[in-house]
Amino acid sequence: MSHTILAWSVTIAQVFLAIAMALAALRMFRGPRAQDRVLALDTLYVNSMLLLMVFGMRTGRVIYFEASLVIGMLGFVATVALAKFLMRGEVIE
Amino acid sequence: MSVIEHADDLPAWAALAVSFFLVVGAGLTLIGTIGFARLPSFYERIHAPTLGTSWGTGGIVMASMIFFTVLATRPVVHEILIGIFVTVTTPVTLMLLARAALHRDRAEGNPEVPAEAPLTREAEGQPAAGE
Amino acid sequence: MLPYPLLSASLVIMWLALNGFTLGHLILGCIVSVFASWGMAALRPVKPHLPKWYLLPKLIGIVLYDILRSNLAVASILITGGRRKHKSGFITVPLDLENPTALAVLAVVITSTPGTAWLEYNSLSKTVLIHVLDLVDEAEWQVLIKTRYEALLMEIFK
Numbered sequence: 001m002s003h004t005i006l007a008w009s010v011t012i013a014q015v016f017l018a019i020a021m022a023l024a025a026l027r028m029f030r031g032p033r034a035q036d037r038v039l040a041l042d043t044l045y046v047n048s049m050l051l052l053m054v055f056g057m058r059t060g061r062v063i064y065f066e067a068s069l070v071i072g073m074l075g076f077v078a079t080v081a082l083a084k085f086l087m088r089g090e091v092i093e
Numbered sequence: 094m095s096v097i098e099h100a101d102d103l104p105a106w107a108a109l110a111v112s113f114f115l116v117v118g119a120g121l122t123l124i125g126t127i128g129f130a131r132l133p134s135f136y137e138r139i140h141a142p143t144l145g146t147s148w149g150t151g152g153i154v155m156a157s158m159i160f161f162t163v164l165a166t167r168p169v170v171h172e173i174l175i176g177i178f179v180t181v182t183t184p185v186t187l188m189l190l191a192r193a194a195l196h197r198d199r200a201e202g203n204p205e206v207p208a209e210a211p212l213t214r215e216a217e218g219q220p221a222a223g224e
Numbered sequence: 225m226l227p228y229p230l231l232s233a234s235l236v237i238m239w240l241a242l243n244g245f246t247l248g249h250l251i252l253g254c255i256v257s258v259f260a261s262w263g264m265a266a267l268r269p270v271k272p273h274l275p276k277w278y279l280l281p282k283l284i285g286i287v288l289y290d291i292l293r294s295n296l297a298v299a300s301i302l303i304t305g306g307r308r309k310h311k312s313g314f315i316t317v318p319l320d321l322e323n324p325t326a327l328a329v330l331a332v333v334i335t336s337t338p339g340t341a342w343l344e345y346n347s348l349s350k351t352v353l354i355h356v357l358d359l360v361d362e363a364e365w366q367v368l369i370k371t372r373y374e375a376l377l378m379e380i381f382k
Contacts, residue, residue, distance in 0.1 A: 002105035002112075007097055009112035013119035013153070020119075020126035020145070027130050027138075035194040036135055042186055043129060043142040046179065050122060050145070050153050053175065054115065057160050060099040065157075065171035072175065076182040083189035087196050121295060125338075128302035136341070137312050140298060140357045143338040148295045170241040184335035184342075191343045191355070207314050207353065 010058050017051040038082045045075030100164065107163040111156045118152020125149060134205070135194055139187055146183040150176060227265040232257040272325040272381065279380050286372065291337050298338040301358055313359040314343070316351050317366050321374055326381040330373055340365075 021044055028040035049068045056064030100108070125144030132138045154176040158169045198206040226232050239253030274280075301310050321327055331342045334354060343353040356365060 002108035003097070003100065003103070005112050006100065006103070006108040009116050010097065013115040016116075016119035016123040020123045023126040023130040033135065033194075033197075035190055035197065036138065039135075039139060039142065039187075039190055040129070042190075043126060043145065046142065046146055046150070046183070047122060047126065049175065049179070050119070050150060053153055053157055053172075054119070057111075057115075057157050058097060060097075060164075060166060062167060062171065065175070068175055069171060069178070072178050072182070076178075076186060079186040080189055083186065083193045086190075086193035121299060124299045124302050128298070131302070134312075136314075136355045137357060139341050139355070140339055141302065143336060143341075144295055144298060144302075147291045147336055147338060168241060170238070174238070174242075180336060181332070184332040187335050188331060188342055191341055195343055195353075207316075 010054060013054050014051065014058075017047055017054065021047045021051065034086055035083075038079060038086065041082070042075060042079045045071060045079070049075075099166075100160070103160070103163060107159055111160045114152045114156035114159070118149050118154075118156065121145065121152065122149035136191070139191055139194075143183065143187070146179050150179045226258065226261055228261045231264060232261045235260055270324065272323075274380060275382050276380050279376065283373075283376050283380065286376070287333050287337070290372075294337050294339045298357060310358045311360075312355065312357045313362075315354050315356055315359065315362045315365055317354060317369050318349075318351050319345075319370075319374060320350070321377060321381075322350070323381040326377045330377055333373055334369070 024040050024043040024047060028037050028044065031037055049072050052064045052068040052071065056062070056068070103111075122145035125141045128144070129138055129141035132141060154172045157172045161167055161169050161172075195206060199208070235257035236250075236253045239256060240249060243249045243253075319327075319330075321330060327345060331345070334340050334342045339357045341355045343355055345352045354365070354369075359365070
């Protein structure tokens, strides 16, 4: 019984996170401004990290958690670089 | 619906706790992202993802830690690292983005943004304390 | 050789915990941690002085509780969305904190709490610009930030 609940809740968590990623992607396409798109990309990264962790629990393999860490690290660096670009790249000081 | 095979040894209380934390974490993340898609202005939208990065991540990390600790398949180092990493990096990215957005809005003369506080122009030659 | 022994030791422990304990990984982890601490020394960070470090768990407890509470508050605002009208806005809070590390901790606390976002600190007028999602009373927020976080941080980073 409890294992059926566990299996269902893992599936529900995966569906929730997939919808969350889709919404973040929607915001990334809709914009309207560059900072909205960068923030949406950052949200997408975090949600994909969480989704990979749930995958890791489903399969019991450690490789998903390592992938999640790598995505988080790359996402952080990418967002910081993009934010820096928004501050310095477009606006003439 | 296939029951997760490698979790057969999990006792009932642990299965229920893991389910609870998973659904709460994923649910908070989803609510945050719904708000992110619905809220009207950038400065309101910047609050929404913090739901997913605070207790959204916290819930899923907690679920995973209980799961693998009770099953005793491996030490839960990755979860702790992911939790610390998300907690430390999210404020940094959000602050940088907010500053960039403020900078761009001010450069365009957007009236909804408070004007730059006085005296900062003269302060550029002096050492800044908190940036 | 080792300018930051605590940092090096925790790096070695983390390396071994992630990769499993073997002699090769021990040597590799030691090499990585030595180079990382040299890199850290090249950055010349300000070493924070914490005379009252035992108050840190209290701060962490308060922050975790507040984050949980504001998670629920922001979630209810987002769910009820259109029906209950919330008003968001910018507030300016004057701060007495001057220690850069303490200011950084305060910024992380305020930004990671849902519903408040740290936007910009002005070191000359010593004020900070904060955006609040559900702004009812500006004075109430100023008092909250000053009494709940700033007083404790002032005590920790004397």
